Amino acid sequence: MAESGNPIPQAASEANYLRFREDSPADEPAVSLDSFFEQPNAVSVRIEAGDDPQRLIPHLSRVKLVEVDFPKFRDGRGFSTARILREAGYTGEIKATGDVLVDLVYFMRRCGFDSFAPDVAIDPAVLEACLNRYPHVYQHAADDAVPIWQLRHPELANG
Amino acid sequence: MYRYDKYDQAMVDARVEDFRDQTRRRIAGQMTDDQFKPLRLKNGLYLQLHAYMLRVAIPYGTLNSTQMRKLAHIARTYDRGYGHFTTRQNIQYNWIKLEQAPDILAELATVEMHAIQTSGESIRNVSADHYAGATADEVIDPRPWAEMLRQMTTFMPEFSYLPRKFKIAVIAAEEDRAAMRWHDFGLRIVKNDAGEIGFEVYPGGGMGRTPFIAYKARDFLPQHQIFSYLQAVLRVWNRHARRDNIHKQRMKILVHELGEEEFTRQVEEAFQHILKLGSDFPQAEYDRIAAYFAPPPFETRLSDEIDRSDPDFAVWVDQNVAAHKAPGYAIANISLKPIKGIGGDITAEQMEVVADLAERYSFDELRAAHTQNLVLPHVRKQDLYAVWQALVEAGLADANLDLVTDIIACPGLDYCSLANARSIPVAQKIAERFADEARQKDIGELKIKISGCINACGHHHAGHIGILGVDRKGTENYQLLLGGSGDENTTQAKITGPGFDEDGIVDAVERAVEHYRGIREPGERFLDTYRRVGMDGFKEAIYG
Numbered sequence: 009m010a011e012s013g014n015p016i017p018q019a020a021s022e023a024n025y026l027r028f029r030e031d032s033p034a035d036e037p038a039v040s041l042d043s044f045f046e047q048p049n050a051v052s053v054r055i056e057a058g059d060d061p062q063r064l065i066p067h068l069s070r071v072k073l074v075e076v077d078f079p080k081f082r083d084g085r086g087f088s089t090a091r092i093l094r095e096a097g098y099t100g101e102i103k104a105t106g107d108v109l110v111d112l113v114y115f116m117r118r119c120g121f122d123s124f125a126p127d128v129a130i131d132p133a134v135l136e137a138c139l140n141r142y143p144h145v146y147q148h149a150a151d152d153a154v155p156i157w158q159l160r161h162p163e164l165a166n167g
Numbered sequence: 168m169y170r171y172d173k174y175d176q177a178m179v180d181a182r183v184e185d186f187r188d189q190t191r192r193r194i195a196g197q198m199t200d201d202q203f204k205p206l207r208l209k210n211g212l213y214l215q216l217h218a219y220m221l222r223v224a225i226p227y228g229t230l231n232s233t234q235m236r237k238l239a240h241i242a243r244t245y246d247r248g249y250g251h252f253t254t255r256q257n258i259q260y261n262w263i264k265l266e267q268a269p270d271i272l273a274e275l276a277t278v279e280m281h282a283i284q285t286s287g288e289s290i291r292n293v294s295a296d297h298y299a300g301a302t303a304d305e306v307i308d309p310r311p312w313a314e315m316l317r318q319m320t321t322f323m324p325e326f327s328y329l330p331r332k333f334k335i336a337v338i339a340a341e342e343d344r345a346a347m348r349w350h351d352f353g354l355r356i357v358k359n360d361a362g363e364i365g366f367e368v369y370p371g372g373g374m375g376r377t378p379f380i381a382y383k384a385r386d387f388l389p390q391h392q393i394f395s396y397l398q399a400v401l402r403v404w405n406r407h408a409r410r411d412n413i414h415k416q417r418m419k420i421l422v423h424e425l426g427e428e429e430f431t432r433q434v435e436e437a438f439q440h441i442l443k444l445g446s447d448f449p450q451a452e453y454d455r456i457a458a459y460f461a462p463p464p465f466e467t468r469l470s471d472e473i474d475r476s477d478p479d480f481a482v483w484v485d486q487n488v489a490a491h492k493a494p495g496y497a498i499a500n501i502s503l504k505p506i507k508g509i510g511g512d513i514t515a516e517q518m519e520v521v522a523d524l525a526e527r528y529s530f531d532e533l534r535a536a537h538t539q540n541l542v543l544p545h546v547r548k549q550d551l552y553a554v555w556q557a558l559v560e561a562g563l564a565d566a567n568l569d570l571v572t573d574i575i576a577c578p579g580l581d582y583c584s585l586a587n588a589r590s591i592p593v594a595q596k597i598a599e600r601f602a603d604e605a606r607q608k609d610i611g612e613l614k615i616k617i618s619g620c621i622n623a624c625g626h627h628h629a630g631h632i633g634i635l636g637v638d639r640k641g642t643e644n645y646q647l648l649l650g651g652s653g654d655e656n657t658t659q660a661k662i663t664g665p666g667f668d669e670d671g672i673v674d675a676v677e678r679a680v681e682h683y684r685g686i687r688e689p690g691e692r693f694l695d696t697y698r699r700v701g702m703d704g705f706k707e708a709i710y711g
C-alpha cells in the first residue's frame with residue numbers, strides 16, 4: 009500500500025515510537041477512559057482492549073491522542089476500536105501500544121492507526137518489507153487505498 | 168470457473184513472499200515459535216503429531232484438471248505421494264517440511280491456488296454446495312457469491328485477530344448438501360416474491376466441544392448488502408467475544424450468551440451504520456465474477472439412456488450418480504471411502520486419473536465435497552460407462568455414496584496430538600462389518616461420523632450415527648450418538664448411554680442398524696425411523 013509510506017523519525021529517546029504523522033505529538037500522558045470524562049481538559053486518552061470506544065464519540069472534538077492497547081497480539085479488539093473512531097470522523101492520532109507485532113502493523117495502518125509504541129522495538133527493515141508487501145487491497149478500510157473491485161471498474165469512478 | 172486476473176494473482180504472489188520471509192525469520196531465530204505460530208496458522212500450516220500439515224484451500228470445492236495435477240505433483244514431491252480431502256472442501260498434506268512450505272505455496276500460486284486463511288483465527292475458506300451449477304434445484308449458482316466473499320474476506324484488516332476461526336457456507340437450493348447450519352455464518356440464496364435475489368442469514372453455528380446449530384437472523388437480506396452485514400456480524404463478535412478462554416471464543420458462544428435476539432439487535436445496529444460507509448461491491452463486479460460461472464456449453468439432444476447391461480456398472484450408477492439439470496448429463500460422484508482405506512485419502516496417481524477424467528468428460532471441472540468425496544459435475548450419460556471403467560482401474564469405483572460405509576472419520580489418535588481415541592481403525596472395522604454390497608444397499612442412506620475427541624473434526628454431532636472417542640481411565644472408549652444431521656432439517660445427535668470399547672462400538676452400531684431394519688416403514692431412511700420412534704427403542708436394542 010503506497011499510502012502507508014515510512015514512519016516519520018521521532019526523537020532518539022523514543023526509539024520505540026513509530027509515528028506516521030507530521031503534526032507534533034500530544035505531550036500529555038494519556039489517561040484512562042473514566043479519568044478522561046472526569047478531566048475536562050484532558051486531550052489524551054487510553055482505551056484498554058475491553059473498553060467501549062463508542063463512549064468517546066461525543067467527546068472527540070477535544071481529543072488529540074487515543075492510545076489503544078494490545079495486551080497480547082492475539083487480542084484483536086483494538087482493530088475494531090480504531091475503525092470505530094475513524095468512522096466517527098476522528099482525525100487525531102491513534103497509537104497502538106503493547107504487544108504489537110511487526111506483521112500486523114500493515115493491517116493496523118489500514119484500520120487507522122498512525123503511530124506505534126510497541127513493547128519490543130520493531131526492526132525497521134522488516135517493517136518496511138511488511139508495509140510494502142501487498143500491492144493491492146480487496147476492501148475499503150480507514151485508509152484511502154482503492155479496493156481491487158474498484159480498480160477493475162474504472163467506469164464507475166464517478167458514479 | 169473463476170480465473171484470477173492480474174490483481175488476484177498479485178495478491179497471492181505477494182502472500183508467498185510474505186510467508187517466505189516469515190519462515191526465514193523464524194528459522195533465523197528472529198521470531199519465537201509463539202510469534203510464528205499464528206502467522207503460519209493463517210497460512211494453513213499446522214504442527215501435528217509427526218510433522219507439519221499444510222491445508223490448501225479449494226474455494227467452494229471447485230477445481231480444474233490443471234489444479235488437480237498440481238496437487239498430485241505436490242503430493243509426490245513434498246509429501247509421501249498422497250493427499251487428504253477434508254470435510255471443508257480443502258486438501259491437506261500430512262508430511263510437510265517447514266523449509267519447503269514456501270516453495271509449495273509458490274507452486275500453488277502458479278495454478279491460482281493458495282493456503283491463505285485455511286487455519287488459525289481467521290475467516291476460512293468459503294464452502295458451498297458441491298452440486299452448484301449442476302443441480303436443477305438451485306435458485307442461482309451460489310459460487311459467484313462464494314468467490315465474492317473469498318475476495319472480500321482475504322486480509323480484512325479489522326479482523327486480523329478474530330477471537331477464533333470463522334467458517335462460511337453458501338447454498339442456493341432447498342436441499343442442504345453443505346451442512347450450512349453447522350457453520351459460523353450460513354447463507355442460503357433465495358428469491359423473494361418480487362423476484363429479487365437475497366440471502367437467508369444463519370449465524371452462530373459450529374461443532375466442536377459446544378455444538379450449536381445456526382439460527383435464522385434474516386429471512387431476506389438484499390444481495391448487495393451481504394458484505395456490510397458480514398462486517399457487522401464480525402465486528403459485534405470481534406468486540407464482545409471473550410478473550411480469556413480459547414474454548415469459549417467461537418461466535419456461537421457469544422450468540423448463546425447474549426441470546427439470539429440481542430445478538431441480532433446488535434448486528435442490525437452495526438449493520439445500519441456500516442451500510443452507510445458504502446463498502447459493498449457493485450453489480451458490475453458481481454456480473455464480472457458471475458460470467459466465469461456461466462454454464463458450460465452443454466450439448467443438446469443427447470440421449471438420457473444409460474446402458475446398464477454391466478451389472479457392476481449399474482450398481483455404481485444407482486448409488487453414485489445424481490440428476491443433472493441438463494438433459495443427457497449426470498453428476499458422477501467418486502467415492503474416496505474404499506472399505507479398507509482411510510476416508511478422504513487419495514494417491515497422486517489417482518488424482519491424475521481424476522484430473523484426466525475431468526478434462527475429458529466433465530468440461531475440465533471437479534468438485535471436492537464436504538463428505539470427503541470428489542465429484543465430476545457435468546458428465547454426458549453416454550460417457551458414464553467409460554468414466555466408471557477408468558475409476559475401476561484406479562480403485563476409485565466404490566459404489567457406496569451416502570451408505571453405511573461412506574464414513575467421515577477424523578485423523579484421531581493415529582495422527583492427532585489432541586485425540587483420546589483412534590478414529591480410522593473404528594471406521595475401517597465398521598466398513599468391513601458392512602462391506603457386503605447388498606446389505607449396504609438394503610440399509611440405505613446412513614451417515615456415520617467419527618471424532619477422536621470432543622473437538623468434533625469428524626462431525627459426530629451431525630451423524631445419523633455419531634461416534635465420539637473419549638478417554639476412560641486411560642483406555643480408549645467410544646460413545647454412540649444418534650439422530651444428527653447436516654441437511655436442511657439440521658439436528659444435533661444425542662448420546663445413547665454408556666460408552667464401548669473398540670469392538671463393542673462396532674457391535675453397537677450393528678445392533679442399532681438391525682433395530683432400524685426391523686422397524687422401518689417402507690421408504691424410511693435410518694434417520695427417518697429414528698425421528699419417528701425416538702431414542703428409547705434404539706437404546707433398548709443397543710444395551711439389551
Ligand code: HEM
Binds near residue numbers: 372374583626
Ligand atoms: C490432526 C490434526 C488436527 C487437530 C489438532 C485439529 C484440531 C481441532 C480443534 C482443536 C478443533 C476445535 C475447534 C473449535 O471448537 O473451535 C477442530 C475442529 C474441527 N476440525 Fe480439526 N483438527 C485436526 C485435523 C482435522 C482434519 C483432518 C479435519 C478434516 C478432515 C478437521 C476438521 C475440523 C472440523 C470440520 C472442525 C469442526 C469445526 C466446527 O467446530 O464447526 N480437523 N479441530
Ligand code: SF4
Binds near residue numbers: 618625
Ligand atoms: S476430533 Fe479430536 S482427535 Fe479428531 S482430529 Fe480433531 S482434535 Fe484430533
